[in-house]
Amino acid sequence: MPGHGRVASANVNPLLTPSPLPYQLPPFADIRVEHYREALDAGMVQQRAEIDAIAADPAEPDFANTVEALERSGQTLHRAGLLFFAIAGTCSTPEIQAIEAEFAPKLAAHSDAIHLNPALFARIDAVHAARHDAGLDAEQVRLVERYRLDFVLAGAGLDEPARADLAELNQQISVESTRFQQNLLAAMEQSALHVTDVADLDGASSDAIDAAAEAARARGLDGYLVTLASPTSQPLLASLTNRAVRERLYTASVDRASSGEYDNGPTAARIAQLRARRAALLGFATHADAMLADRAAGSSAAVDALLDRLVAPAVANARAEADVLAEIAARDGITELAPWDWAYYSDRVRAERYRVDTGALRPYFELEAVLHDGVFHAANLVYGITFRRREDLVGYHPDVRVWEVVDSTGEVLGLYLGDYFARKGKRGGAWMSNLVDQTFLLGTAPVVYNSLNIPQPAAGEPALLTVDEVGTLFHEFGHALHGLLSRVTHPRLSGTSVPRDVVEFPSQVNEMWMLRPEILSHYARHVTTGEPLDPAVAQAIRDAAQWGEGFRTVEYLAATLLDQAWHRLPPGRSVDDPAAFEDEALRAAGVAMELIPPRYRTGYFQHVFAGGYSAGYYSYIWAEVLDADTVEWFEAHPGSVRDAGDEFRRTVLARGNTVDFTESCRSLLGREPDVAPLLRRRGLDRA
Ligand SMILES: [Zn+2]
Numbered sequence: 001m002p003g004h005g006r007v008a009s010a011n012v013n014p015l016l017t018p019s020p021l022p023y024q025l026p027p028f029a030d031i032r033v034e035h036y037r038e039a040l041d042a043g044m045v046q047q048r049a050e051i052d053a054i055a056a057d058p059a060e061p062d063f064a065n066t067v068e069a070l071e072r073s074g075q076t077l078h079r080a081g082l083l084f085f086a087i088a089g090t091c092s093t094p095e096i097q098a099i100e101a102e103f104a105p106k107l108a109a110h111s112d113a114i115h116l117n118p119a120l121f122a123r124i125d126a127v128h129a130a131r132h133d134a135g136l137d138a139e140q141v142r143l144v145e146r147y148r149l150d151f152v153l154a155g156a157g158l159d160e161p162a163r164a165d166l167a168e169l170n171q172q173i174s175v176e177s178t179r180f181q182q183n184l185l186a187a188m189e190q191s192a193l194h195v196t197d198v199a200d201l202d203g204a205s206s207d208a209i210d211a212a213a214e215a216a217r218a219r220g221l222d223g224y225l226v227t228l229a230s231p232t233s234q235p236l237l238a239s240l241t242n243r244a245v246r247e248r249l250y251t252a253s254v255d256r257a258s259s260g261e262y263d264n265g266p267t268a269a270r271i272a273q274l275r276a277r278r279a280a281l282l283g284f285a286t287h288a289d290a291m292l293a294d295r296a297a298g299s300s301a302a303v304d305a306l307l308d309r310l311v312a313p314a315v316a317n318a319r320a321e322a323d324v325l326a327e328i329a330a331r332d333g334i335t336e337l338a339p340w341d342w343a344y345y346s347d348r349v350r351a352e353r354y355r356v357d358t359g360a361l362r363p364y365f366e367l368e369a370v371l372h373d374g375v376f377h378a379a380n381l382v383y384g385i386t387f388r389r390r391e392d393l394v395g396y397h398p399d400v401r402v403w404e405v406v407d408s409t410g411e412v413l414g415l416y417l418g419d420y421f422a423r424k425g426k427r428g429g430a431w432m433s434n435l436v437d438q439t440f441l442l443g444t445a446p447v448v449y450n451s452l453n454i455p456q457p458a459a460g461e462p463a464l465l466t467v468d469e470v471g472t473l474f475h476e477f478g479h480a481l482h483g484l485l486s487r488v489t490h491p492r493l494s495g496t497s498v499p500r501d502v503v504e505f506p507s508q509v510n511e512m513w514m515l516r517p518e519i520l521s522h523y524a525r526h527v528t529t530g531e532p533l534d535p536a537v538a539q540a541i542r543d544a545a546q547w548g549e550g551f552r553t554v555e556y557l558a559a560t561l562l563d564q565a566w567h568r569l570p571p572g573r574s575v576d577d578p579a580a581f582e583d584e585a586l587r588a589a590g591v592a593m594e595l596i597p598p599r600y601r602t603g604y605f606q607h608v609f610a611g612g613y614s615a616g617y618y619s620y621i622w623a624e625v626l627d628a629d630t631v632e633w634f635e636a637h638p639g640s641v642r643d644a645g646d647e648f649r650r651t652v653l654a655r656g657n658t659v660d661f662t663e664s665c666r667s668l669l670g671r672e673p674d675v676a677p678l679l680r681r682r683g684l685d686r687a
Contacts, residue, residue: 013035013038013039014026014027014030014031014035015031015035015036015038015039015076015079015080015083016038016039016042016076018075018079021393022390022393022415023414023415023436023444023445023447024436024444024447025393025402025415025435025436025447026079026083026396026435028394028395028396029394031083033093033095033096033099036080036083036084036087036096036099037099037102037103039076039077039079039080039084040077040080040081040084040099040103040106040107042076043074043075043076043077043078043079043080043081044077044106044107044110046074046076046077047073047074047076047077047110047114048110048113050069050072050073050074051070051073051113051114051117051120054066054069054070054073054120054123055117055119055120055123056119057123060126061122061123061124061126061127062127062134063127063131063134063136063140063144066120066123066124066126066127067124067127067140067143067144067147068441068490070147071143071441071490071491071492072441072442075442077110078437078491079436081107082433082434082435082436082437083435084096084099084103085433086396086433086435086449087396088100089426089427089431089433089451090396090397090419090425090426090427090451091396091397091425091426092425092426092427093425111154112154115150115151115154115155115156116154116155116156116163117156118156121151121156121157124144124147124148124151124156125148125157127144128144128145128147128148131144131145138658138659139488139489139490139493139658140490142493142657142658142659143490143492143493146492146493146657147492149293149294150294152282152283153282153290153293153294155281155282157282157283158281158282162281165281166278166281166282169274169277169278169281170278172274173271173274173275173278176267176270176271176274177271177609177610178610179267180264180267180268180271180606180609180610181606181610183257183262183263183264183267184256184257184262184264184603184604184606184610186261186262187256187257187262187264187603187604188227188228188256188257188604189227190256190262191228191252191253191255191256192215192225192226192227192228192252193225193226193228193245193248193249193252194216194221194223194224194225194226195223195224195226195245196222196223196224197223198223198224199242200224200242200245201224201226201236201240201245202240202241202242203239203240203241203242204236204239204240205239208235208236208239209224212224212225212226212227215227226249228252228253228256230600230604230606231555231599231600232253232254232555232597232598232599232600232601233253233343233555233599234249234250234253234343236249237249237250237340237342237343237344238343238344238346238347239344239347240344241344243334243340243341246340246341246344247338247340249340250339250340251340254339254597254601256603256604257603257604258578258579258601258602258603263603264602264603264604264609265578265579265602265603266578267609268566268578268602268603268605268609269574269575269576269578269581271609272287272566272567272569272575273569273571273573273574273575275287275567275614276567276569276570276571276572276573277571278290279571280570280571285570286300286567286568286569286570287567287568287569287614287615288300288303288564288567288568288615291567291614291615291616292615294499295499295500295501295616295619296498296499296501296502296622296660296661296662297501297618297622298662300564300568303564303618303622306618306621306622306625306675307557307560307561307564307589307618309675309679310553310557310621310675310678310679310684311557311589311590311591312590313679313684313685314550314553314554314557314591314684315550315554315590315591315593316550317549317550317553317682317683317684317686318550318551318553318554318593318595318596319550319593320550321346321547321548321550321551322337322342322595324349325337325341325342325345325346325349328345328348328349328352329341329345337595338595339594339595339596339597342551342595342596346547346548346551349547350544350547350548353544353547354540354543354544354547355540356537356540356541356544358466358467361466361467361533361537361541362464362465362466363464363526363527363528364524364525364526364527364533365464365465365466365467365469365470365523365524366462366463366464366465366527367420367454367462367463367464367465368462368463369523369524369525369527370465370470370473370523371418371420371473372523373522373523374470374473374474374513374514374519374520374522374523374524375473375474375477375513377519377522377523378474378510378513378516378519379477379481381518381519381641381642381645382513382641382642382644382645382648383408383481383485383642383645383646383649384407384408384642384645384646385405385406385407385408385413385484385485386405386406387403387404387405387406387416388403388404388405388406389401389402389403389404390402390403390404390415393415395417395419395449396417396419397419397423399419399420399421399423400417400418400419400449401417401418402415402416402417403415403416403417403418404416405484412445413445413446413484413485414436414438414445414446414447414448414483414484415445415446415447415448416448416449416450416480416484417435417447417448417449417450418449418450419449419450419451419452420450420451420452420454420463420473421452421453421454421455421456421463422452422453422454422455422456423456426451426453428453429453430450430451430452430453430472430475430476431450431451431476431479432448432449432450432451432476432477432479432480432483432496432507433448433449433451434446434447434448434449434483434495434496435447435448435449437491437494437495437497438483438484438486438487438488438494438495438656439488439489439490439491439494440487440488440489441489441490441491442491446483446484446486446494446495448479448480448483448484448495449480450473450476450477450479450480451476452469452472452473452476454469462527464527467541470514471511471514474510474511474513474514475507475508475510475511476507477507477510478506478507478508478509478510478511479496479503479506479507481506481510481653482495482496482506482507482653483495483496485649485653485654486653486654486655486656487654487655487656488654488655488656488657488658489658490658492657493656493657493658494656494657495656496656497656497657498656498657498661499657499661500612500613500616500619501616501618501619501622501623502619502622502623502626502661502662503619503623504619504620504623504624504627505623505626505627505630505652505661506652506653508623508624508627509627509630509631509634509648512631512634515538515541515542517535517538520533520535520538521533521535524538546681546682546683549682549683549684550684551596553682553684554591554593554596555596555597555598555599556599556620556621557589557591557621558586558589558591558592558593558596558597558598558599559598559599559600559605559617560617560618560621561585561586561589561591562582562585562586562598562600562601562602562605563605563607563608563613563614563615563616563617563618564615564618565581565582565585565588565589566581566585566602566608567608567614567615568615578602578603579602581602582598582601582602586598621678624678625673625674625675625677625678626661626662626665626673627678628677628678628680628681629665629669629673629674629677629678630648630652630665630668630669631677631681632677632680633668633669634648647668648668651664651667651668652664652665652668
């Protein structure tokens with residue numbers, strides 16, 4: 001049936017077949033909650049049958065009957081999964097959460113059943129061994145290599161007893177990670193700062209005070225409860241005027257989950273040890289080596305080479321910043337700057353030196369203007385693409401709008417869904433994901449969405465963004481472009497399916513357009529007067545952003561190096577004193593600064609002990625090195641911005657994971673990526 005509208009009868013689960021809507025946009029209006037459960041279950045059954053058929057194929061294994069067949073398998077599960085997790089992130093309900101909890105172990109077991117199928121792995125291994133002599137193209141060779149690595153990392157190459165050991169280790173790691181998370185949750189609650197006199201919160205905004213009063217009420221306490229944010233630096237440390245209260249808040253933050261009932265130190269040490277044993281079982285020297293096998297960085301040595309170049313300039317700059325802060329603090333009679341003073345005096349410097357009043361800027365950044373005259377306009381200038389609103393297509397929520405993306409040639413590329421406002425049931429933060437992947441093999445075009453958490457304005461009022469929110473929109477749209485401009489054959493390699501340490505590269509690059517004079521002047525206009533933002537203010541925003549980079553880089557590098565230290569332990573080297581281990585790791589790496597603790601200390605480093613970032617926290621800066629280098633490349637490009645954009649699109653954005661990203665950068669830049677542009681951007685080349 002062409003076009004749109006309600007297409008499924010009430011009894012038919014629309015997730016069991018490809019959507020008849022344009023671009024296979026899911027028929028949201030026809031989907032009921034129970035359809036997810038049914039489609040996920042049916043999708044697993046279907047894929048298991050497909051996998052069994054591939055594994056039992058009497059024909060000699062080749063690319064088409066093994067790897068390509070795997071790429072074609074599981075389409076119902078994939079379709080239902082993409083949609084379900086989109087809804088779970090943006091429109092969650094207790095029913096949706098129940099399905100999430102029910103399916104997490106089922107999906108993990110399903111994935112294990114595929115990856116630990118010995119007959120299937122033998123076929124992949126055979127295709128892999130012959131990959132250079134089978135007439136395969138570069139994308140096919142890379143696909144075979146990715147598949148084999150996925151299987152090896154899951155333990156497919158192990159014999160039966162070793163596989164039992166692996167399952168046991170995975171089980172223990174999952175138990176310890178859950179313990180880590182639960183300890184942390186309890187420690188966060190326990191460590192919240194309770195004050196009864198509002199004067200103790202002097203300097204805090206009225207919003208922050210209201211939130212603290214509400215938090216206290218919710219816990220049945222008098223007064224105010226300042227709950228802890230995840231990283232070491234607590235937002236209120238920048239504004240609290242009472243030094244003793246700052247000290248209490250800071251101490252609560254750095255000491256959480258590091259002693260007593262909820263001490264995560266021993267848990268972290270056990271996780272590191274279990275991971276080291278698992279890595280050894282899989283044939284790697286350390287857990288870091290196992291993790292880096294599937295990252296663009298490729299090796300611990302490459303990560304070290306990058307970090308080594310950053311540590312000394314970051315520490316030197318942080319020391320210079322400390323001197324500036326100490327001078328201002330001395331005016332308040334503080335003779336020795338303490339860690340809990342840093343954010344407070346740093347904000348003073350920002351206000352005195354740069355005079356950027358970020359609140360007063362919001363009327364210049366109205367959402368529709370930022371979106372159409374900024375984000376879309378930049379994409380048009382740089383890549384020649386345009387955005388056509390499709391009122392006839394509906395999103396998964398009334399807030400969601402749908403655009404068709406059209407290339408300069410008139411070719412339609414895919415759909416972009418914008419979901420910008422915070423609401424109940426949407427998780428925090430901002431992200432991009434696909435509802436449909438671009439793939440020539442299966443003949444589908446990309447359908448991508450951006451989800452942000454901009455506060456919903458009052459009815460009839462415009463949504464005015466902060467500078468940070470404008471940056472977030474450009475950033476997330478950069479991920480969307482990576483998905484939309486993909487031109488690859490295989491779904492496993494499509495769009496943003498790239499290693500974790502480079503996935504942030506295209507999104508960070510897209511942030512460059514936000515403050516470019518010709519683009520900024522196009523969208524930053526006062527919402528009522530239409531007056532353009534003063535270019536001097538734009539410059540001040542840029543300059544102010546550089547202040548504090550010494551501190552930010554040091555706290556980030558310290559956490560990164562701590563992550564590396566824990567995950568480079570050899571098996572059998574257990575850590576009895578986690579705090580001493582942490583101190584020693586930071587000292588050895590040259591980032592131990594009394595005034596600047598790591599962004600996360602061991603006890604609350606959830607990314608690496610209970611999230612997906614173990615030995616991977618370096619990824620953010622790895623991507624930023626490529627990003628800063630590419631931004632300078634754009635600026636120095638001899639052709640038009642469109643020429644540069646086309647080249648970047650062809651070399652990087654269109655390629656998905658079909659080529660190594662560092663290699664794409666190399667061919668774009670004509671040389672090895674260099675860390676100097678990042679140092680310049682952060683102002684770290686000056687100390
Ligand atoms: Zn991102």
